[in-house]
Structure formats: structure tokens, C-alpha cells
Amino acid sequence: MSADVSRRGFLKLAWGAAGAVALAEAGGVAYMFLSPRTVEGEFGGIFTAGAVDSFPPGSVTPFTAGRFYLVREDDGGFVALYRKCTHLGCAVPWEPAEGRFVCPCHASAFERDGSVVNAPAPRPLDRFTVTIADGTVLVDTGRPIQRDHATDADLVYA
Amino acid sequence: MTAELDPRPEALPQRVWDSVQRDQLPPVDDRDRMRLVMNNLVLHIHPSKVSKPTLRFTYTWGLGGLSLLLIAILAGTGVLLMFAYTPSPDQAYSDMLALQSTVWYGQLLRNLHHWSGNLLVVVTFLHLLRVFFTGGFRTPREFNWVLGVAMLLLVVAANFTGYLLPWDQLAYWAVTVGSSLMSYVPLVGEPLRNFLLGGPEVSGATLTNFYGLHVAIIPLTLLGIASFHIWRVRKDTLSIPHNVDGSLPEPNTKVTTVPHLVSREFVFALVMTGLILMWSVWVNAPLEEAANPDHSPNPAKAAWYFMGLQELLLHFHPTFGAIVIPVLALVALALIPYQRFDLSAEGIWFRSRRGRQMAVVAVIAGLVLTPALVLLDEYWLDLPELLPSLPTIIANGWVPLAALLLGLLGFYEIMRRAFRATACETRQSLFILLVVGFVVLTVIGVAFRGEGMALMWPWEVLS
Numbered sequence: 001m002s003a004d005v006s007r008r009g010f011l012k013l014a015w016g017a018a019g020a021v022a023l024a025e026a027g028g029v030a031y032m033f034l035s036p037r038t039v040e041g042e043f044g045g046i047f048t049a050g051a052v053d054s055f056p057p058g059s060v061t062p063f064t065a066g067r068f069y070l071v072r073e074d075d076g077g078f079v080a081l082y083r084k085c086t087h088l089g090c091a092v093p094w095e096p097a098e099g100r101f102v103c104p105c106h107a108s109a110f111e112r113d114g115s116v117v118n119a120p121a122p123r124p125l126d127r128f129t130v131t132i133a134d135g136t137v138l139v140d141t142g143r144p145i146q147r148d149h150a151t152d153a154d155l156v157y158a
Numbered sequence: 159m160t161a162e163l164d165p166r167p168e169a170l171p172q173r174v175w176d177s178v179q180r181d182q183l184p185p186v187d188d189r190d191r192m193r194l195v196m197n198n199l200v201l202h203i204h205p206s207k208v209s210k211p212t213l214r215f216t217y218t219w220g221l222g223g224l225s226l227l228l229i230a231i232l233a234g235t236g237v238l239l240m241f242a243y244t245p246s247p248d249q250a251y252s253d254m255l256a257l258q259s260t261v262w263y264g265q266l267l268r269n270l271h272h273w274s275g276n277l278l279v280v281v282t283f284l285h286l287l288r289v290f291f292t293g294g295f296r297t298p299r300e301f302n303w304v305l306g307v308a309m310l311l312l313v314v315a316a317n318f319t320g321y322l323l324p325w326d327q328l329a330y331w332a333v334t335v336g337s338s339l340m341s342y343v344p345l346v347g348e349p350l351r352n353f354l355l356g357g358p359e360v361s362g363a364t365l366t367n368f369y370g371l372h373v374a375i376i377p378l379t380l381l382g383i384a385s386f387h388i389w390r391v392r393k394d395t396l397s398i399p400h401n402v403d404g405s406l407p408e409p410n411t412k413v414t415t416v417p418h419l420v421s422r423e424f425v426f427a428l429v430m431t432g433l434i435l436m437w438s439v440w441v442n443a444p445l446e447e448a449a450n451p452d453h454s455p456n457p458a459k460a461a462w463y464f465m466g467l468q469e470l471l472l473h474f475h476p477t478f479g480a481i482v483i484p485v486l487a488l489v490a491l492a493l494i495p496y497q498r499f500d501l502s503a504e505g506i507w508f509r510s511r512r513g514r515q516m517a518v519v520a521v522i523a524g525l526v527l528t529p530a531l532v533l534l535d536e537y538w539l540d541l542p543e544l545l546p547s548l549p550t551i552i553a554n555g556w557v558p559l560a561a562l563l564l565g566l567l568g569f570y571e572i573m574r575r576a577f578r579a580t581a582c583e584t585r586q587s588l589f590i591l592l593v594v595g596f597v598v599l600t601v602i603g604v605a606f607r608g609e610g611m612a613l614m615w616p617w618e619v620l621s
Contacts, residue, residue, distance in 0.1 A: 036356040036363060043359075064452050067359075084359065087476070089338035090331065090454035104456035105335065106472065107610040119542070122476060122550070144358070 043067055049080075049137040052158045060094045060112060066141050068128055069094060069101075071112055077155025080139040081114045082126040086146075092125070101125065115150040123148055130156040191414040201420065203388050205395065207412040208419050212396040214407070217292065220426045221285035222391070227427050228278040229384070231434065235271040236373065243323070245369035247362045250325035251448040258445065265442065272443035274434060275317050279463050282310050290494065290589065293504040294397045300495035302390045305383055307492045312380045314463055319372035321461050322365060330449035331458040333368075334360050339460075339467065339480040347481075359451065400505040402514070457611050465603030466596050472611060473535045475555035482559065487592070494589075500582045513583040516573055520587040523569070524594025532602055536613055566591070 047066040055061060055072040062069050068080045081101075085092045090105035100117060101110040108121035115124045126144035130137060135158065147154070168176070185191045192206035212218070242261050243253045257264035286306060289295055295303040322333045337360070340351045356363025401407055460468045471479035503509040508517045535558075545553040569591060574584040608619040 031353075034353070034367075036352060067451075087338070088335045088458075088471075089341075089359070090334065090458050091452055093453075104454045105331075105458035105611070107612075119550070119554075120472065120476070 043141055045141065047139045047141060049139055052132060052135050052137055055137070060096075062094065063139070066139060067091075068139060068141060070130075070137065070139065071114075073113065073155060075155075077152070077157050078130045078132070078137060079113060079150075079154050079156070080128040080130050081110075082128060082141075082144045084126070084144075085121060086123050086125060087121040111150070113150040113154070124150040127154055132156060132158050185416065188414050191416045195415045201416070203392060204415045204419060205392055206415055208415050209395065209398055210411050210413050210418070211399050211406060211408050213413075213418060213422060214399055215422070215426075217399040218396070219284070219288055220423070221281055221288055222388075223423050223426065224281050224430055225278060225285060226384070226388075227430060228274045228281060228434075229380070231274045231431070232271060232278065233377065235267045235274070236377075238267055239271055240373060245323065245365050247325060247365060247449070250323065250365060254324045254326070254445055258442075266438060269438035269441065269443050270434065273438050273441070275320060276462075277434070278313050279317055282306075282313050286310060287593070291508055291586075292397060292399070293499065293506070293509065295495035296397065296499055296501070296504050297495075299390070299394050299397070302387055302394065303495045304492050305387045305390070307488070309380060309383050309387065311488075312376055312383070316372060316376045316380065317463065318461060319368040319376065322360070322368045323372065324445055325365065325449045326446040327449055327455055328444060328446045330360055330451065331454055332461050332464075333364070334454075335458055335460045335468070336464055339464075339471070339476075342476045342480045344477070344481075361451075397505045402506055402511050404502060404506070456609050457607060459603070459607070462600070462604050465607075466600035469532070469599040469603040469607070473532070474558060475551050477551060478555040478559055482555070487596075497585060498581065500580055503582060509583050509586055512577055512579055513586055516577050516579060516583055516587040517590055519573070520590035521594055524591045524598060527591075528595045528598040529602070532599070533613075 043066060047063060047068075049055075049061075049063065049070050055070060055078070057072050057076050058074045059072050060069050061071075062083070067083050069083060071079050071081060073079070083091050085103040085105065085108055087103065087106055087108050090103050092101045092103045092108075092110065094100075095102050098109075099112065101112075101114075102118075103109070103121070106120055107118060108116065109118035110121065110125050111117055113124075114127060116122075124147055126146050128144060129140045131140070132138070181190065181193050181197055183194075185194050195201045195204055195206040239257075242257055242264060244250060254268075257268050289303065289306070318333070318336060321336075322329045337351050337355055340354070341347045343350065352358055354364075354367060355361070356367050398410055399407060459465060467480065467484060470483060473479065474483065500509070503513070506513075508514040541557055542548075542550050542553045545557065548557075566588060570584055570588050573579060573587050574581070577583070579587075602613075605616040605619060606613055608614040
């Protein structure tokens with residue numbers, strides 16, 4: 001045992017460390033107890049959007065329960081856009097007359113592919129993963145995907 | 159063996175009363191009056207004697223006491239409201255409708271709670287200004303100022319969590335916008351926001367969380383800090399008011415707390431209770447249609463006390479508008495008492511005669527410059543367009559922030575030289591400029607922002 005750790009100093013440290021561990025455990029318990037729980041079958045689950053052919057190219061279809069828009073670009077590619085504005089979280093409506101998403105809160109505007117045409121939104125609309133199986137479009141709303149730019153790589157084809 | 163008997167046995171009710179109130183009432187001399195304060199659980203938040211000049215209403219404006227009165231009203235009405243309210247998305251809004259129509263005095267109690275809560279934000283802010291402008295934060299009271307700033311934040315948090323509970327459109331979208339501000343904090347912001355909301359969006363889980371915070375966590379924390387705050391005031395006493403020439407307005411004698419302080423507090427509390435009651439009888443708390451997560455109203459505004467912040471957001475990159483500038487401002491606010499201070503200025507409104515002149519100039523500067531900058535940025539200046547090679551976080555963040563800080567530095571130097579002022583007086587004028595700027599931004603956000611958050615006249619906003 002090294003001479004520069006006194007018995008008193010050692011005990012002080014041991015008690016202090018034990019106390020810190022106990023506090024951290026209590027904090028961890030509280031944090032995990034309070035953490036959000038996800039519910040199956042609601043927003044956060046996988047949505048069956050419908051048959052590929054029911055979405056004409058160049059269309060924007062809102063899914064209210066899933067909180068997303070299923071966009072089919074002119075070339076037939078699909079992208080699912082989270083309707084939550086990337087600025088401050090408002091629900092962004094699709095304005096067919098303007099051909100854009102226009103946020104009512106702070107006038108952010110987005111193209112059909114989600115890219116920003118009018119600030120203050122800092123990034124394009126988030127997207128959800130789209131999969132196509134047996135001619136049916138499925139959208140996984142579990143995790144919004146953030147992106148700096150909307151690209152053609154985001155599009156999914158039948 | 160003779161038992162010693164009470165020579166004059168008193169009736170039972172009298173003996174019970176004497177066991178509760180052990181000192182004789184009414185007190186006959188100062189000794190009795192001091193003992194009354196010391197031996198009473200409620201009154202002993204005061205010292206038994208106070209300095210006579212500090213009793214002047216125009217020195218304290220009774221703002222600390224008023225905050226306490228409002229907290230008492232909020233606790234009383236809040237506990238009653240808990241019996242008529244269920245924090246669930248299916249039930250909350252219909253409970254609000256029932257409060258307004260079928261529950262006896264439901265509307266009145268809701269109004270009292272709503273208006274007292276909003277008034278508390280204003281009163282705690284005014285209390286902060288009063289303490290600042292009379293130099294009441296000086297040694298040994300520095301830490302009590304920090305506690306006060308913490309309580310101001312708690313009061314805002316209490317208001318913000320309470321804002322959601324009616325579960326109407328106003329509540330839902332104000333909390334959506336308000337909590338989204340948080341997600342701009344680097345790294346921890348998004349997880350923290352999701353934790354607080356119980357998910358990525360405002361939902362039933364959010365209502366549960368906010369209810370728990372609103373009725374238990376925040377009030378208990380506030381009670382704890384407020385007790386500490388008042389205990390410190392009692393230990394440190396109030397700063398003594400001085401005339402601008404440094405003389406005392408009256409001899410600094412001590413008088414007993416009962417009746418000199420307590421009677422004033424009582425009358426002030428009665429008058430304010432009456433005013434709040436009258437206001438709440440006549441003016442109903444707002445309630446819009448039920449919350450609809452599919453439809454954001456236009457414009458979607460945060461709660462009024464966040465409108466200054468929301469206005470900042472229209473001019474700065476969100477990381478700066480929501481995080482960098484507010485955090486800088488709050489840290490600066492909390493550190494105010496640790497700045498050097500002219501001891502001779504303590505107790506003098508606005509420090510000195512020169513301090514008062516500089517205050518007027520700073521107010522005018524704030525009233526002119528803030529709207530000017532807002533208009534400039536709204537109509538003429540588009541930094542990201544001027545600096546296309548830079549990312550927006552620099553063009554609309556670092557660049558305007560640096561310009562703003564340089565402008566404040568310039569203001570500081572000009573004021574100091576033009577008035578040959580001390581650092582203490584100059585700092586005060588800078589503080590005033592910033593406070594006036596913040597208030598003007600709040601007013602612009604509340605009254606001059608209409609559909610699509612476009613600038614317009616207040617009568618156009620209303621229509």
C-alpha cells in the first residue's frame with residue numbers, strides 16, 4: 001500500500017465513490033422509468049400505403065395517421081416525407097396549387113421531393129424508409145431519416 | 159402533602175387557545191412585538207426588526223411579496239383544479255369545457271389560475287429589474303440573485319407546462335413550437351426533447367409528463383428555492399435606499415416588523431387580491447377549439463413570454479436564435495452580481511444622476527434600434543444571399559452575432575466616453591439596451607406578426 005494514501009483518505013474516497021455510484025444508479029432508474037414507450041400499430045409502426053399502381057407519377061398522397069406524405073415523382077420513384085416541419089415542428093400541408101409544401105407557422109416551403117425552397121427551415125423534410133413488396137408500398141414510420149440534401153438516391157422504385 | 163393548584167383555573171377553550179398562541183395578544187410593547195415574530199411559524203420569515211427606510215413602497219414596490227402572494231393563489235386554485243381535470247388527450251379538453259359550463263366557479267378558478275400564472279412571469283421579471291436598478295444584488299447578496307434567476311426560469315417552466323394542459327389548438331402548437339426550439343441544442347437537444355415529450359411529437363405521453371412536472375416537480379422545486387431565497391433575504395436584510403446625492407431619505411432607524419412591515423404587506427396583499435379577483439371575474443382565460451395534430455394554425459405562435467425568442471428565430475439561424483444567444487444572455491444575467499460594482503451606488507435608483515441620464519438614452523436607443531434592425535433584416539438585408547459561399551449557420555449565425563456583439567461593444571464605448579461614466583453605470587446602460595430590445599422583440603412577436611409570421615399592424619393581426 002502506497003504511503004501517501006492515509007486510512008482516512010482511503011475511506012473518504014471509498015464512501016464518496018459508493019455514494020456517487022448509488023446516485024448514478026438512482027438517476028439511471030429514474031431516467032429509464034421515464035423514457036418514452038412506443039406503442040405497436042400506431043405512428044411509429046409500419047404502414048401499408050397501398051398498391052404501386054394506385055399512386056400516379058407526380059402525385060402527393062397524405063397519410064394522416066402515419067403523419068407522412070407518400071410522394072411519387074414523375075419518373076415513378078417513391079419517397080415518404082415526414083410531415084413535421086424541420087424548423088419548429090409544425091404540420092406542413094401540401095399546397096397543390098403551388099406544387100409545394102408550405103409551413104403555416106414560419107413560411108418555410110419545400111419542393112415535392114422535400115428540399116427547402118424557402119428558409120427558415122434548416123434542412124429538407126425528413127423521410128421514412130419505403131419498401132416495395134409484391135407491388136405494395138410499405139412505409140416504416142419508426143425512425144425519421146434526417147438529410148442535408150434531397151437526392152435521387154432517396155427514391156425507391158417498384 | 160398538598161397538590162399545587164393553579165390559582166385561577168381557566169376554561170378549556172381558553173387553555174387550548176393559549177397552547178396554540180403562546181404569546182399574549184395583542185402585544186403591549188416592542189419586546190412582545192419582536193417575540194411575536196420570532197415565535198410565529200409564518201411571521202418568522204421576517205426578522206423581528208427592520209430598517210425603516212426599506213419600508214418605502216417606491217423602493218421595493220412589494221414585488222417579492224407579490225410573487226409570493228401569486229404563488230399562494232396559484233397553489234390554492236391549482237389544487238382545486240386538479241380535482242376537475244384528467245390529463246389525457248381524450249378527456250382534458252372536455253374537462254376544460256365542463257370547467258367553463260357545469261363546474262361551480264370552474265371558470266372563475268381557471269381564470270384566477272391562468273391570470274395569476276401569467277402575472278407571475280411579469281412580476282418576477284419586474285422584481286429582477288427592481289433589484290438590478292437599486293443595486294440590491296451587491297455583496298453579500300450575489301447568490302440570492304442567482305437563485306432569483308433560477309426561479310424566474312422555473313416560473314417560465316411552470317407556465318410552459320401548464321400551457322399544454324387545456325389541450326386546445328393554442329396549447330398543442332405553442333408547445334410543439336416551444337419544444338422544437340430545444341432540438342437545436344447540439345447532440346443532447348433531440349434526445350432531451352424526445353424524453354420530455356415522451357416521443358417525437360406532442361402526444362398523450364407529453365400531457366402525462368407535463369402534468370407531473372406542472373403539479374409536482376416544478377412547484378416543489380420552486381417552494382424549496384423560494385424558501386432558501388427568503389431565508390437569505392432575512393439573513394442579509396434589504397439594501398438601504400439612498401437619495402441620488404448619497405444621503406439617506408430618512409434616519410436609518412429600526413422599527414419592529416409588527417406592525418410596521420406586516421401591516422403594509424397585509425394591505426398590499428388585500429388590494430392585489432382584490433384586483434386579481436376583479437380581473438378574473440371579467441376576463442376569461444382563452445380556450446380555442448380542441449387540439450388537432452393534423453392542422454397547424456396560421457400563425458402558430460409560442461406562448462407570449464417566448465415570443466421574443468421566436469422573433470429572434472426569424473432573424474438568426476436556429477442554433478443561434480434558440481440556443482447561443484439565449485444561453486449567452488442567461489449566463490451574463492446570472493453573473494451580473496459578480497461584476498465589480500461602485501459601493502456608493504447601492505440603494506440609489508439607477509446608480510447616480512449620470513446613471514439616470516444614461517438610462518434614458520439607453521431606453522430611447524433600444525426603442526429605436528430594435529425595430530430598425532427587425533425592419534432592416536425583414537425587408538432589405540438577406541445575409542445568406544449576400545454571402546452565398548458560406549453555409550447558413552455562418553452567414554445567418556456567426557456573422558450577425560458578431561455584428562451584434564460589435565454593435566453592443568460600440569454602444570458601451572460611446573456611452574462610457576460621451577458621459578465620462580464609470581464601468582458600473584455603463585454596464586447598466588448596456589443592460590437597459592438589452593432588456594428594452596428583448597421587450598420590443600416580444601411586443602413585435604405578439605402584436606406585429608400575423609399570418610405566415612409576416613410583419614403587419616396590430617389591428618391587422620387581430621382581424
